[in-house]
Amino acid sequence: MVFGLLVPGDTAAVLAGVAANRGRLDLPTTLVLVVVAAIVGASIGFGTGRIFGARILRWAVFERHRERLDRSGRYFERHGSWAVIFGRFSTFFRTMLPQLVGISSMRYTRFLLTSTIGAIIWGSAMVMAGYAIGQSFTAILQRVDSWAAMVIVALIVLAVVYWKWRRHHRTPTDQP
Known part of the structure; x- marks a missing residue:
């Protein structure tokens, strides 16, 4: 869960698509691996929610939110499959939703089907977006002199350095 928030799957899938375009990875294999990794990760999250969720929801901090x-x-x-x-x-929901669904009464078979x-859909879109970015990058490199790129x-x-420096050295009166 924490790793998913720190290194979003979107980034990894897009970069895998770029690598496939550059010939570093096989595109069909990359698509399968990204989809399988997404399914396995969500299944682990579902299991975590199923095992620990009920205990966590009994904590006193959640009592005042019981109705919600x-x-x-x-x-x-009613709408769990679409969710x-x-x-x-959504990076946040992709990371947290399997645990929340694990807490709910949704059966694992229904979750597995909808998660798959x-x-x-998500894995194909992200990898193919990376593949397209890789194609664009290759075309740009062919047209631009390497010195100009540098x-x-x-x-x-x-x-970026100047922007960070200005942001760090602003006085409180400079800020809105």
Whole structure:
């Protein structure tokens, strides 16, 4: 769960697509691996929620939110499948939703089916986006002289350093 928040799957999948475009990875294998990794990760999250979720929800801090939690459970009963599928496209929900669904009464078989559908759609979209970015990057490199590319990269780095420096050295009156 923590690793998923620190290193978003979107980034890894897009970079895998770029690597596939550059010939470092096989595209079909990359697609399968990203989808399988997404399914396995979500299944582990579901299991974690199923095993520990009920105990966590009994903590006193959640008592004042009991009505909201019950409403959320009823929402999952009606719309849980769609939440699992479309939750893939949000880093936070992709990371946290399997645990929340594990806490709910959704059966694992239903979760696995909807999670697989979402993983196929999400994984394919992310890897193919990376593949397209890789194609664009290759075309740009063919048209731009390597010295010009280095100058552009240096200017971008200098701009970011200057921006960070200005942000750090602002006086309280400079800030809105």
